[in-house]
Amino acid sequence: MQKLIAFIRKDTVLSVAAVLAVLSMPVIPPDRAYIGYIDFRTLGLLFCLMTISSGVRRTGFFTYLAGRMTAGSRSVSGTVTMLVLVSFFLSMLITNDVALITLVPLTILCIGKFAPEVRRGWLIPAVVLETVAANLGSMATPVGNPQNLYLYGISDMPLPRFFLLILPYTLLSLLLLLIWIRVRGRRVGIAVSGQNPAGSDASETGADEVKDRHKIGAYMILFILCLTTVVRLLPWPVPFAAVLLYALAADRETLREVDYALLGTFLALFIFIGNLGRIPAFRDALLRIVEGHEVFTAIAASQFMSNVPAAILLSGFTDRIDSLIIGTNLGGLGTLIASMASLISFKIITREPGVEKGRYLAYFTLTNLVFLAVLVLLHVLIR
Numbered sequence: 507m508q509k510l511i512a513f514i515r516k517d518t519v520l521s522v523a524a525v526l527a528v529l530s531m532p533v534i535p536p537d538r539a540y541i542g543y544i545d546f547r548t549l550g551l552l553f554c555l556m557t558i559s560s561g562v563r564r565t566g567f568f569t570y571l572a573g574r575m576t577a578g579s580r581s582v583s584g585t586v587t588m589l590v591l592v593s594f595f596l597s598m599l600i601t602n603d604v605a606l607i608t609l610v611p612l613t614i615l616c617i618g619k620f621a622p623e624v625r626r627g628w629l630i631p632a633v634v635l636e637t638v639a640a641n642l643g644s645m646a647t648p649v650g651n652p653q654n655l656y657l658y659g660i661s662d663m664p665l666p667r668f669f670l671l672i673l674p675y676t677l678l679s680l681l682l683l684l685i686w687i688r689v690r691g692r693r694v695g696i697a698v699s700g701q702n703p704a705g706s707d708a709s710e711t712g713a714d715e716v717k718d719r720h721k722i723g724a725y726m727i728l729f730i731l732c733l734t735t736v737v738r739l740l741p742w743p744v745p746f747a748a749v750l751l752y753a754l755a756a757d758r759e760t761l762r763e764v765d766y767a768l769l770g771t772f773l774a775l776f777i778f779i780g781n782l783g784r785i786p787a788f789r790d791a792l793l794r795i796v797e798g799h800e801v802f803t804a805i806a807a808s809q810f811m812s813n814v815p816a817a818i819l820l821s822g823f824t825d826r827i828d829s830l831i832i833g834t835n836l837g838g839l840g841t842l843i844a845s846m847a848s849l850i851s852f853k854i855i856t857r858e859p860g861v862e863k864g865r866y867l868a869y870f871t872l873t874n875l876v877f878l879a880v881l882v883l884l885h886v887l888i889r
Contacts, residue, residue: 517767517770517771519767519771519811519812519815519846520767520768520770520771520774523770523771523774523775523778523815524770524774526774526775526778527774527775527777527778527781530777530778530781530782531777531781533781533785534781534784534785539780539784540777540780542780543776543777543779543780543781544773544776544777545656545659545660545772545776546742547659547735547742548655548656548659548660548772549769549772549773550742550743550745550746551655551659551732551735551736551742551745551746552652552655552656552768552769552772553746553749553750553764553769554728554732554745554746554749555601555649555655555729555732556601556604556764556765556768557749557750557753557760557761557764558725558728558729558732558749559600559601559604560604560760560763560764561721561725561753561757561760562600562721562722562725562726563600563604563607563608564717564757564759564760564763565716565717565718565719565721565722566716566717567716567722568596568600568604568605568608568609569608569612570716571592571596572589572592572596572608572609572612573612582617582620582624582628583628583687583688583690583691585616585617586613586617586628586631586632586635586687587684587687589609589612589613589616589632589636590632590635590636590639590683590687591639591683592605592609593605593606593609593636593637593639593640593643594639594640594642594643594679594680594683595643596608596609596640596643597639597640597641597643597644597650597651598643598644598646598647598649598650599647599649599650599729601644601649601650601651601652601847602640602641602643602644602650602651602838602845602847603640603765603846603847603850605640605643605644606636606637606640606847606850606851606854607850609636609640610633610636610637610850610851610854610855611854613629613632613633613636614629614633614854614855614858617629617632626860628690629855629858629861630855630861630865630866630869631690631869631873633851633854633855633866634851634866634869634870634873635683635686635687635873636851637847637848637851637870638683638839638873638874638877639679639683640847641838641839641845641847641848642675642676642679642680642683642835642838642839642877643676643679643680644835644847645672645675645676645831645835645838646669646672646673646676648665648668648736649732649733649736651813651814651835651838651845651847652768652772652814653813653814653816653817653818653831653834653835654831654835655736656772656814656817656818656821657817657821657827657830657831657834658736658831659736660821660827661827661828663827663828665737668831671828671831671832672831672832672835674884674888675832675835675836675881675884675885678880678881678884679877679881682877682880686873721756721757724752724756728745728748728749728752731744731745731748731749732745732749768814768846771814771815772814772818775815775818775819776818779818779819779821779822780822782822783822783823789823792823793823793824796820796823796824797824800820800824800826800829800830800833801829801830801832801833801836801885802833803820803833804816804817804820804829804830804832804833804834804836804837805833805834805836805837805840805878805882806837807819807820807837808833808834808837808838808840808844808845809837809840809841809843809844810841810843811843812843812844812845812846813834813835813837813838813844813845814834814846816833816834816837817830817834820833820834832885836878836881836882836885839874839875839877839878839881840871840874840875840878841871841874842867842870842871844874848870852866852867852870
């Protein structure tokens with residue numbers, strides 16, 4: 507029982523999705539149609555991207571990259587700006603959760619090298635802004651986060667149209683991040699002149715420790731192979747087989763770090779939503795709720811169930827995938843569970859001595875709501 511409780515606490519979303527799938531089975535008994543529920547392309551590509559990201563992260567390359575980019579900064583605001591920018595752009599390629607797993611510990615090290623009053627004034631804002639940056643930067647590409655990978659995969663949308671669809675929100679997000687950091691710097695009133703201790707010695711943050719450089723090259727080739735599948739040039743089994751075979755042959759430890767709970771969550775949700783679609787009463791009710799309100803329904807649903815489950819759920823009841831892409835990406839802002847990547851930052855930062863959970867949650871919620879309000883206003887203006 508204790509193990510079960512621990513598992514539920516660790517993988518709550520998976521547990522809820524699995525329960526919903528099981529509860530739907532007596533209503534719609536398992537049959538051949540169940541296979542049709544499952545988007546194997548999304549599952550296969552998601553496995554590939556998680557494996558590649560984990561493999562490259564284990565080499566220390568991402569930490570090295572972030573450390574080098576922040577090494578020239580001579581003020582705490584400059585260091586935070588660089589870290590936020592790295593989070594924003596890196597998340598476009600390696601997903602928001604991997605970016606945060608890599609950068610939040612590095613940020614704690616960097617900010618910790620400044621004076622105590624600097625640490626108190628900047629640590630929580632820095633991690634919050636990194637989290638917001640990862641969630642917003644990741645929306646700019648089909649591989650930046652799981653919901654984009656899924657929604658773009660089931661759409662007939664050309665890649666240029668995807669970029670144009672999300673570009674206004676990406677540009678405004680970047681501008682808001684830079685403005686927020688500048689305003690925060692003025693409010694705190696702390697700007698350390700002279701040599702930045704966080705950047706003076708890259709080795710202190712582990713930034714010079716890049717291992718297995720040949721693996722980086724191999725994973726880059728595999729990543730390009732995945733991109734060809736994302737843009738529909740190759741069938742998904744090709745990169746799936748290539749990634750799996752390479753990992754088994756050269757990097758088995760990386761396979762242990764893949765987020766299989768996320769894959770399980772997708773699988774359970776496919777079954778639950780597939781069964782819901784075969785229940786006329788539920789289907790008609792959800793169609794009435796979603797139709798014509800896809801963006802706002804996706805934003806609202808994301809606040810309570812996270813944007814990945816919201817994307818899978820709502821995609822079964824509308825063909826306006828472009829609206830779901832906007833809604834679920836903006837929906838990653840707001841509550842702590844709106845984007846599961848946000849929980850990564852929360853778990854890491856709240857383990858630090860002196861960091862109060864209540865203070866972090868208050869600043870996180872305020873920042874997210876402001877960003878969400880501005881981006882929703884942009885949507886209303888350009889709709």
